[in-house]
Amino acid sequence: MTPGVAQGTGPFPDSVSNVIGMDEVIADRGGELAHIALNLMTSVMSVTSIDLVAPGPRVPVVLSAGGAADPLFRLLMASLMPEREVYYIEDDSGKPVTETTSAGGFLVGLENLKGTPAYSIDVSAIGYRLVRSQPEKGLVEDLRAYRAEFERLAG
Amino acid sequence: MAGLIAVITDGLGSTRLDIYDSESMRMLPRREGWSRAGEVIASSDGRLWFDWPDIIGQFLQELRAFERASEIERLVPVARGAVVGLFDRSGRLAPAQVEDYSGASLSGGVVSYFSLTDPDTDEIVNRMASPAERYAMYGVPPNFVGYAVPGWAIADLAALYPESVAEAGGVAPGPELLARLVCGEATPADRSGLELTYLMCHTGLWKDNAWSPLAEDIDRFVQEKTGRRLIGDLMPREPGRSTEIFDFAEPGQGPDGSPIRIGVLKGGHDSTLGDVPVVAAGGRAFPGRQFVHFQAGSWGMARVVGGDGSVGLPPEGFGKHVMYQADLDGRLVLTALAPTGIEFQNYGGEGPAGKGVFLRELELDSLPTRFDLEKLRGS
Numbered sequence A: 001m002t003p004g005v006a007q008g009t010g011p012f013p014d015s016v017s018n019v020i021g022m023d024e025v026i027a028d029r030g031g032e033l034a035h036i037a038l039n040l041m042t043s044v045m046s047v048t049s050i051d052l053v054a055p056g057p058r059v060p061v062v063l064s065a066g067g068a069a070d071p072l073f074r075l076l077m078a079s080l081m082p083e084r085e086v087y088y089i090e091d092d093s094g095k096p097v098t099e100t101t102s103a104g105g106f107l108v109g110l111e112n113l114k115g116t117p118a119y120s121i122d123v124s125a126i127g128y129r130l131v132r133s134q135p136e137k138g139l140v141e142d143l144r145a146y147r148a149e150f151e152r153l154a155g
Numbered sequence B: 001m002a003g004l005i006a007v008i009t010d011g012l013g014s015t016r017l018d019i020y021d022s023e024s025m026r027m028l029p030r031r032e033g034w035s036r037a038g039e040v041i042a043s044s045d046g047r048l049w050f051d052w053p054d055i056i057g058q059f060l061q062e063l064r065a066f067e068r069a070s071e072i073e074r075l076v077p078v079a080r081g082a083v084v085g086l087f088d089r090s091g092r093l094a095p096a097q098v099e100d101y102s103g104a105s106l107s108g109g110v111v112s113y114f115s116l117t118d119p120d121t122d123e124i125v126n127r128m129a130s131p132a133e134r135y136a137m138y139g140v141p142p143n144f145v146g147y148a149v150p151g152w153a154i155a156d157l158a159a160l161y162p163e164s165v166a167e168a169g170g171v172a173p174g175p176e177l178l179a180r181l182v183c184g185e186a187t188p189a190d191r192s193g194l195e196l197t198y199l200m201c202h203t204g205l206w207k208d209n210a211w212s213p214l215a216e217d218i219d220r221f222v223q224e225k226t227g228r229r230l231i232g233d234l235m236p237r238e239p240g241r242s243t244e245i246f247d248f249a250e251p252g253q254g255p256d257g258s259p260i261r262i263g264v265l266k267g268g269h270d271s272t273l274g275d276v277p278v279v280a281a282g283g284r285a286f287p288g289r290q291f292v293h294f295q296a297g298s299w300g301m302a303r304v305v306g307g308d309g310s311v312g313l314p315p316e317g318f319g320k321h322v323m324y325q326a327d328l329d330g331r332l333v334l335t336a337l338a339p340t341g342i343e344f345q346n347y348g349g350e351g352p353a354g355k356g357v358f359l360r361e362l363e364l365d366s367l368p369t370r371f372d373l374e375k376l377r378g379s
Helices: A022-027 A032-053 A071-080 A100-114 A137-154 B052-065 B119-127 B131-138 B150-160 B162-167 B174-182 B196-202 B213-226 B270-285 B340-348 B357-362 B373-378
Strands: A061-064 A086-090 A129-133 B004-010 B014-021 B035-037 B040-042 B048-050 B072-079 B084-087 B097-099 B105-107 B111-113 B170-173 B245-253 B259-265 B290-296 B300-306 B322-326 B332-338
Touching: A022 A032, A022 B357, A032 A071, A032 A137, A032 B290, A032 B300, A032 B332, A032 B340, A032 B357, A032 B373, A061 A071, A061 B270, A071 A086, A071 A129, A071 A137, A086 B270, A100 B004, A100 B014, A100 B072, A100 B259, A100 B270, A129 B270, A137 B373, B004 B052, B004 B174, B014 B052, B052 B174, B052 B245, B052 B259, B072 B174, B072 B270, B084 B150, B084 B174, B150 B162, B150 B213, B162 B213, B170 B174, B174 B245, B174 B259, B270 B290, B270 B300, B270 B322, B270 B332, B340 B357
Parallel strands: A061 A086, A061 B290, B004 B072, B072 B259
Antiparallel strands: A086 A129, B004 B014, B014 B035, B040 B048, B048 B111, B084 B170, B097 B105, B245 B259, B290 B300, B300 B332, B322 B332
């Protein structure tokens, strides 16, 4: 799959929406292959964005928001960047944290109320814990090739 | 007694009211009515609007019915980038009514979201197209996403709707609009809630504690088109900060009859506030080191945070999707964005245009979240 819904933006601004092998994707009636195809597209776009700003290949990455709740997205991100440490955040019930924005608003409110600077609040108190996503070694080379082909097709 | 803190988070897919206990540091369980899908309303003149007044009205009603409402001490409005609106001279969102494509008249004021297509405003953008020039002149290269820049949106408003701007009481970015709606709208313009990080994040208007050359360009442009000044007229002379009080909301009495009085903060921009707990967590996990916070939402935002706060240049230069934004303290945050969630939703989710093509073709309500590793290898 190549992106193109929001043409002119993102790391592939000239890309045109396309699904190569659409028949095969929709022949998988449970939608599992569609789920995989979409995650391959979004993870390659994500990794490309990270490379555009990361000041070195060994800078760690922390995933948040809705995508971080999907184990496939986490696996692909870690396997597309095996040289980086990739983490996501769990709450104390073991669920991935997807809404750090709301918690950020809370910490800003707390700073106003109690005077503690928002960035220095101990977030273990709100139950946050970083969890490492490990790459799947058997996928690394295939994903490297997939990414190269994606970049060729998406421009 | 533990104080409660409420947060209204405006997202592309939904707008949510979350309430936290400041002692236990935990969010209270969400209730029905504390989350609502946003509606995009296309008006007959081609502008897009969001139904914020309705949403805020609903949340205030929910707060009045909440048995612990009188314990809420602060409310923090958090808006996504790009949302900007006009308000009239009495402080109400303008226009008060808008007609949608079906001809229905929507009242109560709406919040607009502008797409930039005017040649005059494009010229201002194009003048800054060289990264070297942007960096040299502005220090903070502006967000070049087009419609995600309130600075451009103001220029666009002036170009396309000069009479509306000439008659307006002012313009305001998202967090201020939310704060105004919560506080009853009729907040005098001289108590503007413009806040620093918002300006830094999505406008490039404020740099080194002063209006930037970009702001001055837009100021001149707006004056030519409307006779109004941007600086010190449509916008105040200087912004405040996210953590300051904007005003107090007094939505009435809670179910126990006690009065509700909530301090409403100036609030902030979603990506900036999304970093805050992650920076706090990462600071402990990677002491002294920078890391990338990747926010995998409607927009995938890769943001370099943490460490000693030093900021470098992007390895492959700036672009429409690579820019500096800012943290709560106004420090630069190197950011790249990609419409990842938007692409995902378009194929595998449900949006204003209906179900994505995969859902339609597969006759599914949603895609599965499970996956088979062997199928992944095969794909």
